[in-house]
Amino acid sequence: MASLYKTPLTSLKGVGAKRAELFEKLGVHSVGELLYFYPRAYEDWTTVEKIENCQEGGTYCIRAVLGTAVSDAMLPGGRIISKATVYDDTGTLKMVWFNNRYISQMLAYGGEYFFFGKITADNFGAQMLAPTFASVAKGAVIHPIYRTTAGLFTKNISSAVEQALALLPEEVNDPIPAPIRKKYRLCGLKKALNDIHFPKTRGELEDARRRLVTEELLVLNLGMRHLKGSSRGVSGAKVERDCSAAFEKLLPFRLTGAQQRAIADCVRDITSNGAPMNRLVQGDVGSGKTAVAASVCYTIAKNGFQAAFMAPTEILAKQHYDTLSALLENTELHVALLTGSLKESEKKRIREALADGTVDLVIGTHALIADKTVFHNLGLAVTDEQHRFGVAQRAALLGKGHNPHLMVMSATPIPRTLGLIIFGDLDISVIDELPPSRKPVKTAWRGTADRGKIYQFIKQEIAQGRQAFIVCPLIEEGELDNVASAEEYAANLMLHDFADIPVAVVHGKTKADEKERIMADFAANRYSLLVSTTVIEVGVDVPNASVMMIENAERFGLSQLHQLRGRVGRGQFQSYCILISDNRSPDTAERLRVMCSTNDGFKIADEDLKMRGPGDFFGERQHGLPQLAIADFADAKSLELSQKIADDILTTYRDLRSDELRLLKAEVDRLFARGGQNTLN
Numbered sequence: 001m002a003s004l005y006k007t008p009l010t011s012l013k014g015v016g017a018k019r020a021e022l023f024e025k026l027g028v029h030s031v032g033e034l035l036y037f038y039p040r041a042y043e044d045w046t047t048v049e050k051i052e053n054c055q056e057g058g059t060y061c062i063r064a065v066l067g068t069a070v071s072d073a074m075l076p077g078g079r080i081i082s083k084a085t086v087y088d089d090t091g092t093l094k095m096v097w098f099n100n101r102y103i104s105q106m107l108a109y110g111g112e113y114f115f116f117g118k119i120t121a122d123n124f125g126a127q128m129l130a131p132t133f134a135s136v137a138k139g140a141v142i143h144p145i146y147r148t149t150a151g152l153f154t155k156n157i158s159s160a161v162e163q164a165l166a167l168l169p170e171e172v173n174d175p176i177p178a179p180i181r182k183k184y185r186l187c188g189l190k191k192a193l194n195d196i197h198f199p200k201t202r203g204e205l206e207d208a209r210r211r212l213v214t215e216e217l218l219v220l221n222l223g224m225r226h227l228k229g230s231s232r233g234v235s236g237a238k239v240e241r242d243c244s245a246a247f248e249k250l251l252p253f254r255l256t257g258a259q260q261r262a263i264a265d266c267v268r269d270i271t272s273n274g275a276p277m278n279r280l281v282q283g284d285v286g287s288g289k290t291a292v293a294a295s296v297c298y299t300i301a302k303n304g305f306q307a308a309f310m311a312p313t314e315i316l317a318k319q320h321y322d323t324l325s326a327l328l329e330n331t332e333l334h335v336a337l338l339t340g341s342l343k344e345s346e347k348k349r350i351r352e353a354l355a356d357g358t359v360d361l362v363i364g365t366h367a368l369i370a371d372k373t374v375f376h377n378l379g380l381a382v383t384d385e386q387h388r389f390g391v392a393q394r395a396a397l398l399g400k401g402h403n404p405h406l407m408v409m410s411a412t413p414i415p416r417t418l419g420l421i422i423f424g425d426l427d428i429s430v431i432d433e434l435p436p437s438r439k440p441v442k443t444a445w446r447g448t449a450d451r452g453k454i455y456q457f458i459k460q461e462i463a464q465g466r467q468a469f470i471v472c473p474l475i476e477e478g479e480l481d482n483v484a485s486a487e488e489y490a491a492n493l494m495l496h497d498f499a500d501i502p503v504a505v506v507h508g509k510t511k512a513d514e515k516e517r518i519m520a521d522f523a524a525n526r527y528s529l530l531v532s533t534t535v536i537e538v539g540v541d542v543p544n545a546s547v548m549m550i551e552n553a554e555r556f557g558l559s560q561l562h563q564l565r566g567r568v569g570r571g572q573f574q575s576y577c578i579l580i581s582d583n584r585s586p587d588t589a590e591r592l593r594v595m596c597s598t599n600d601g602f603k604i605a606d607e608d609l610k611m612r613g614p615g616d617f618f619g620e621r622q623h624g625l626p627q628l629a630i631a632d633f634a635d636a637k638s639l640e641l642s643q644k645i646a647d648d649i650l651t652t653y654r655d656l657r658s659d660e661l662r663l664l665k666a667e668v669d670r671l672f673a674r675g676g677q678n679t680l681n
Contacts, residue, residue: 004167012163014156019402022152023160024372035165035193036463038212038630039144041181041566042205043116043132047139052090054119056126061116062142063136064088072102086115094127111135116143124319127539142199161197169192175663177217177653184645188213196630209630210638215667218649222656223668236276236405237379239303242267247298249290250327253435259288262429266296270380270405276379277405283431284601285566286438292431293382296323296407301333305379305404309363310397312384314339315519319541320364320384328361337365338373341513347372369396369667376652382407404641411601412568432602439543440599443577445553445592454549454578455497461546462501466573468547470531471553472562490531498529507533534560543571553579553595554588558608562601 007030009020023029028037045061054060064086072082081098082104095115097103107113117131132143136672146157172190174181175268181188187195187207188594195208248255255263262281269277297307309324311317321337323440328335336350336359347367353359357376367373378401383394398404410424446454458468470493472486490505504527522530523542548568553561561579569575579592594607631638649661654666 003029004164006181007031007167009034009160012160015160019152019156021416023157023654024654025149026147026152031164031167031506034161034202034630035168036162037146038196039146042199043143045114045116045134045143045203046142046201048114050090051086051088051093051418054093054126054128056096056119059116059118060128061114061140062086062128062200063090063112063114063140064093066107066109067092069109070107071166072101072104081531086113094125095131096127096129098130101286107133114138116141121160126625142202142205150518154296158197160208165194165197167410171673173663175667176218177649177660177664180645180649180652183648184641185215186214199609213631213635213638214642214645216628216671217638218645219664219667219671220628220631221642221646222649222664223671225650226656226668227584231538236270236274237300237303237305237377237401239270239300239305239379239405241299241303242271243299243302244295246302250331250344253437256288256431256433258283258431258433259292262292262431263295264288265427265429266292266407267299269336270296270300276403277407278426279407280426280428280574281407281409281431282428283409283411284434285411285563286570287411287431289411289431290320290323292386292429293384293407293409294327297324297361297380297382298328298333300380300405303379306354306357306359306375306401307361307376307382308368308375308397309361309382310368310384310393311363311365313519314341314365314516316384316541317363318520319523324361324363333360334358335361335363338362338367340365340367341516366393369393369400372402375400377401378404378408380405382409384409397645411563430602437572439569441548441565441575441577442580443565443596443599445579445581445596447582448580450581455578458529458547458549459498459501461576462656465544466546467522467525467527467542467544468529468549469545469564469567470529470549470551472531472533473553481521486533491527493531501528501529503529503531505531515603518625530534534564541570542567545570546573546575548575548577549580550577553581553592554583554585558591558594559601562604565595565599566601585630 008014008093009023009028009031010017011031015023022033026037028034029236035566036421043061047061048063049060051064054062057139065088066084067087068085070084071083072080074079080099080101082100084095084107085092086095087093089374113133113135114126115131115133117128118125120129121127134143141404144154144158144161146154148154148157168190169577172193174189176186176189180186189211192208192211195204196212199205244267255307262283266277266279266281269279281289281292281388283292293309297309300307309317309320311320317337317339321335325335334353336353337349338354342350350359351373354362354376363367377380381394381401381404383397394406394408398406399608452458458470461468470489472489486505486507490503494503504522506515506518510518518530521527525544545643548565550556550564556564565577568577577595579595581592591607594604598604650656651662653660656668
């Protein structure tokens, strides 16, 4: 039969050109895509309740007779309200619909129906608002609820899906090999598609969902592994000597065990004479990732190659340069700084030194990937705060050398199981312990009534020579009445509580060069208090800062709060994070209690993912993964199962291009490219 992915929606009864355009608004362009347009929710009509047992606020399915004809009345603005009364052997109940002029034609007086909806109450008694309904002849089943758009309703989509399922052949080619399905108790594809749309029981729905979620995560898992393996056919910079022990002798402190393990992982990668290293070094704020990167840069340079260290901001690049220059000043290695703000003559001089090999290690910003920047023999590229760089920028830096090794660093804790998916093209090293000199930041949740006391505490810290941050969630007045803008907030502090203390303010609309200047001045202790938005979430390292106060803390996710807290506690002084919120909702209370109970970024990331789900966890799709249709990144069990099956498949069949995995590879191609062959032939 012809591919269902090539079969137009207009081939289905009731789907003309205009309705097909509405389907396209939902991302459905063919009959094949319609089969994978899964319901967003379900109405379970399998449990039928008597009217007398229905309680206000509950959602029920009842079986009742229409005891009165449907009456329509006009409301102001041309709206229509439709009412009727139904009854069973235990009582009567009012039904109310809004703006549906066809209700009276769809329900017959004296007819028996299933009604499904929420019970509300007013001065006239209980009622079911806007119930869905079906004749008793259709049975009490589980009804799918689809994502809709104006002019296209669930019943239209449901009708089209029924027709699409009927077009499936008796035997559907299944991308998951039969032995794998049997081993992991996964139902076949045709049954899964039928039962995800129109399950007869909860058990059927769960089985279908398990199969389809597992398949989607399996396809994603295999695709990410393919990305990782695509570089295995080339050789990276050939490094013969491990110089990490010599580097460690240069340090004025002892490395933690976790740092030593991360360095060993990297050294093993770069001295294997195999494919270029592609490694993520993931560690909490203050865990010592920079020392790990410095050690690997040292080994690369001592083997005759150049290393490039790219930071997201000029001030961070300058701080890394100062740190690494101090560590390597008694070695023969030449360290340079290359940023956009340097004079052209200085940039030219450094670029010439890079081109002739005089510079061994360069720290910089996007200036490193400019066309004018040419390396003599780049052997290692390091990117700091990986989520601030796009894939294209990372590739541009790698393109400056001949298959250089790559290390990416991130202080954004991500649950390990999830990290294996998101960073599937990278090997992962986790620095899961802090240096012994780091004191845990003491965190407290307070209400706005305590703000005066908190200001006094901040002033006491400043009087002892410390500095403080105050973070506001917005930059402009008026978005929310109870949230002050950073500008207004700072002005008020300068006029009143902190009139005799130097206060600075930065936010998202502060010009880049001005922001850099203010942050640099704060780092140099020219300001004692910095009022800002979350632009400082990843930014300047100020060891002297001891207080982080976060206004309207309920407006931030757990991981974001943790990143903000990481701006303090970076020096020798006891530091504090104060969360300000009068919001006492259960979700907010739980989130802020977690913040107060632990400083472990990975525990916080796990809780954040559980509480908010992957959409909020990642923000605007920062992870860059293909859009999934049914799987949920917060589903740890399914993630682990998909990884186990991926291991099994690659062990059993060796190559994704094998004939047995032909259909599975097509699914990988389709997910990543939104093209390729279909599996419904």
